[in-house]
Amino acid sequence: MNWDPAATRWLSLRTGINPWVLIAIVVSLLVCTPWILHLRRQIASLRAQSAAIEAESQGVHQQSHALESLQGQIEGLRAEDEFLDKQFFELLSSCRSADDIPDLDGDFIASALSSTASNSIATNFYVPQGEHRLEIEFLDASGQKAGTQRFEFDLLPKTGYRLVIRGDKEPGATELDRIELTAGSEEFEDVSHPLAFEGIDFVTLRSWGPGLEDVAFPGEVSDRWSTQQYAPGVLITRYGLQARGGTPSLRVSAWVRSKTPPCANPNDADRLGLFGHKTVYVGGGKFGLPGFQLTPSNKE
Amino acid sequence: MQFNVRDMFALMFIVALAALVVGTMRQHWIAGEELGEARSHLDSQRMNLQILQTRNGNPQAQVDWLKAKAIFKRSGIEHLPTIQEKYSRIEPRGEGFVSIRIIPMIVDAEYDGSNWRMRMLVPEGSEPYLKLGVIDEKFAGFRSILPADSLLLDDSFLDNSGPFEIRLTPDIHDIDLARRKEPKDSLLQYRFSLDGRPILVSTSEFDGVTSKATMFTAAYEQIDLPIARGSVLGKWSFGGSTGPEQRLLLWFDETSSGFSPFPGEEEP
Numbered sequence: 001m002n003w004d005p006a007a008t009r010w011l012s013l014r015t016g017i018n019p020w021v022l023i024a025i026v027v028s029l030l031v032c033t034p035w036i037l038h039l040r041r042q043i044a045s046l047r048a049q050s051a052a053i054e055a056e057s058q059g060v061h062q063q064s065h066a067l068e069s070l071q072g073q074i075e076g077l078r079a080e081d082e083f084l085d086k087q088f089f090e091l092l093s094s095c096r097s098a099d100d101i102p103d104l105d106g107d108f109i110a111s112a113l114s115s116t117a118s119n120s121i122a123t124n125f126y127v128p129q130g131e132h133r134l135e136i137e138f139l140d141a142s143g144q145k146a147g148t149q150r151f152e153f154d155l156l157p158k159t160g161y162r163l164v165i166r167g168d169k170e171p172g173a174t175e176l177d178r179i180e181l182t183a184g185s186e187e188f189e190d191v192s193h194p195l196a197f198e199g200i201d202f203v204t205l206r207s208w209g210p211g212l213e214d215v216a217f218p219g220e221v222s223d224r225w226s227t228q229q230y231a232p233g234v235l236i237t238r239y240g241l242q243a244r245g246g247t248p249s250l251r252v253s254a255w256v257r258s259k260t261p262p263c264a265n266p267n268d269a270d271r272l273g274l275f276g277h278k279t280v281y282v283g284g285g286k287f288g289l290p291g292f293q294l295t296p297s298n299k300e
Numbered sequence: 301m302q303f304n305v306r307d308m309f310a311l312m313f314i315v316a317l318a319a320l321v322v323g324t325m326r327q328h329w330i331a332g333e334e335l336g337e338a339r340s341h342l343d344s345q346r347m348n349l350q351i352l353q354t355r356n357g358n359p360q361a362q363v364d365w366l367k368a369k370a371i372f373k374r375s376g377i378e379h380l381p382t383i384q385e386k387y388s389r390i391e392p393r394g395e396g397f398v399s400i401r402i403i404p405m406i407v408d409a410e411y412d413g414s415n416w417r418m419r420m421l422v423p424e425g426s427e428p429y430l431k432l433g434v435i436d437e438k439f440a441g442f443r444s445i446l447p448a449d450s451l452l453l454d455d456s457f458l459d460n461s462g463p464f465e466i467r468l469t470p471d472i473h474d475i476d477l478a479r480r481k482e483p484k485d486s487l488l489q490y491r492f493s494l495d496g497r498p499i500l501v502s503t504s505e506f507d508g509v510t511s512k513a514t515m516f517t518a519a520y521e522q523i524d525l526p527i528a529r530g531s532v533l534g535k536w537s538f539g540g541s542t543g544p545e546q547r548l549l550l551w552f553d554e555t556s557s558g559f560s561p562f563p564g565e566e567e568p
Contacts, residue, residue: 021310028314032321039324046331053338060345067352070359077366081373087406088373090414091380094404096387102379106372215369266361281358285365 085214095124098184101160104128107284108215109256111236119167123237123254126160130218131259134163135233136179138195139251153181153191155256160184163237163254165195176241176250217286218258222268232262232292262292380406390421390472393524398422398552400533401522403474413480418533420473420552426527427470428552431559432492432500433463437537437545446530446551456546457509457538458490460502465559466494468552475550477534479511488538490548492562499562502548504538511538527554 011022092112095101104110104126111125132155139148155161161183168177181191216222216234224235233255241250264272269279269287279287383404393399398420405415422428433452452463474495482489488504488511525531530553539545 016304016306017310018304018307021307021314024314025310028317032317036321036324039328043324043328043331046328046335050331050335050338053335053342057338057342057345060342060349064345064349064352067349067359070363071352074359074362074366077363077370081366081369084370084373084377087377087408090406091376091383091404094406095383096404100383100386102376102382104372105375106368108369108372110372110376215372266358266365269361270357281361283364284368285361287361 088215092124092126095160095162098124098160098162098182101126101162101184103158103160106215107217107286109218109220109234109236109258110215113237113239114162116164121165121239123163124160125163125236125256127155127157127256127258128218129157132157132218133257134161134181134236134254135257136163136252136254139253149195151179151193156183156185156188159188161188165241165252217263217265218256219260219262220268221262221264221272221289221292223271224268233257262289263287264289377406380404388419390419390522392421392423395423395425396527397524398426398428398527398531399522399524413478416477416479416534418475420468420475420533422468422470422473424470426554427467428527428530428554429465429556430468430475430494430550430552431463431465431557432548432550432562433559434458434461434546434548437539437547446532446553447549453546457504457506457540458488458502458546458548459505460500460563461548462500463557463559464500464562465557466499466562467556475533477536477550479536490536492550494562498565501565508540509538510540511536525552527552530554 009019011017011019015022088110089112092101092110093114095114101124107128109125109127109132111123114122114124116122134153134155136151136153137148138150161181164180164182166177166180176195178195179191179193181193182188183190214224216224218234219232220234221232236254236256238251238253241252263282264279264287266285266287269281272287272289273279277292278290280290282288387401388403390399390401400418400420403417403419405417407413407415433447434456435447435451435453453461454463455461474493476493476496478491478493480489480491481487482503486507488509490500490502491498492500492502530551532549532551534550536548537546538548
C-alpha cells in the first residue's frame, strides 16, 4: 500500500486528530471491514443451513407423528376387529342353511363350524368374486383301512355354502355316510355324495377346532394352516373323526383354491418378506407375491 | 505526542469497531452451535422414524386391511335380524303342548360372553311353571328328565341358585340368557330375562368359576313338548379349573313345586 505521509499530515491538520490515531483508524477499517463482511456472509449461510435442517426435521417429525397416529388407529381398529370377529363368526355359525348366509361386502373367504344334528358336522363358508374350487380330503390318520379320498367341487362366486359330513341315522352305530354341499344360490346344483369308508363305525364325529379363525383373501398364502405351510389356498375347516375303540381315525380338511395370483395379508407379508420373498402392496390390505414359488419344504 | 478530545473520539471509534468484530464473531460461533444442534436433532428424529418404521411394517396396509375386514364383517352382522325373523316363527301345536325354538343370537358386549334366546308358545288353557335350579354335575344324567327336588342344591358356586319358579300365562314368551364375566374377566354371571324383564341375576361367589359348556334342547326347528311330562329347556355347566362341577337347569313342569318366585334383579 502506498502511504503518503504528506496526505496524513494534511488530513491531521484538517481534522485536528493525531496522525498515528488516524493511521490506526484507517488500518482497522481496512482490516475489519472485509472480515466482518466475510463473517456476516458465513453467519447468513449457517443460519440458512440451520433453517433447512429444521425444516427437514419438521418433515421427519411429521412423518413420525403420522406413523404414530396410524399406529393408534391400528390399535383401535384391531380392538374393533376382535369384537367384530366374535359377532361375525357367531352369525356365520348360526346360519342354519346355506340360504341364511348373506352376500358379504368384500374380497374375503370366511368359514365357521355350525351347530347341527348330533351325527353330523356342518361348516358354513362364503366365497367372494372370482373362480373358486372346494377340495375336501379324507386322510386316514392310522394309514390302515380308510385310505385317502379326495373330492373337488367348483364353486359359484359371491355365494354362501354349507358343507355337511353326515353319519347315517341308525342310533348307536353311526357310520360315515355322505358328504353334502348346498349353496345359497339356485344356480348351484346341490351335492350329496356317498362316502365309502367300509367297516368303520364312527362312534363320534368330533370337531378338532375351527379351521379358519379369521377371514382370508382368496389365494392367500399363509402359515396359519400349519401342515401345508405357505401353500396358496384357504383352509376352511379341519376336524377329526374318531372311530369306535379309538382307532382308526380320519382327518377331514377342506380347502378353497382360487384362480388368482398368490397374495398375503400384511402380517404374513411381513414374515414372507423376512424369508426373502418379494412382496408388493396392491391395496385393500393385500400384498401381491410376484414370482412366488413353493419351496420343497412347503409343497403339498 | 499530544491527544485532544477529537483523538479520544477517534480512539473510541476504533474500540467500537473492535466491539463490532467481537460481536460478529460471537454471532458466528452461536450460528455454528445452532447448526450443530439442528443436525443432532435431525439425526435423533430420523432414528425415531426408523424405529417406528421397522416396528410397524407397512402401517397403511394394516389400516386398509383392518378397515376392509370390518366392512366385510359388518355386512354379515347386519343380516342378523333377517335370520332371527326367519327362525322366530312358531306355529301353535294345540292343547297340551308347549312349543319351543331357539332364535339365533350373537354376543353384544365387548368381552367374553354369550347370548341365548328361546321362544316358547304356551297354548290356551295351560299355565305351566318355568323352574330353575342347580344340581351337582354327577347327577346331570339324561337330557330331558326333570331333576328330583331332592337333588337341587340350595348352596352352589352361584349366589342365587334357587330353586325358583314362575307361572307362565298362555302366550308367546321369550326366555333370554346372557352369560358374562362381570366385572370383565372376573366373576361368572348368568342373567335371565322373561319377555325382556330380568327375572334372575346369578353371580359366582368367587373368581375363577368358569362356564364349561352350554347345552340345551337344540330346537333349531320347532319342537313340541307335552306339558304333562314337562321338559328340561336348557342346561349350563360351570365349575372350577378342574372341570364342570355343577349344572344350572331350566325346565318347565305342569305343577308347582312350591319354590320361591324368581327374585328379579335383586341381590340374594
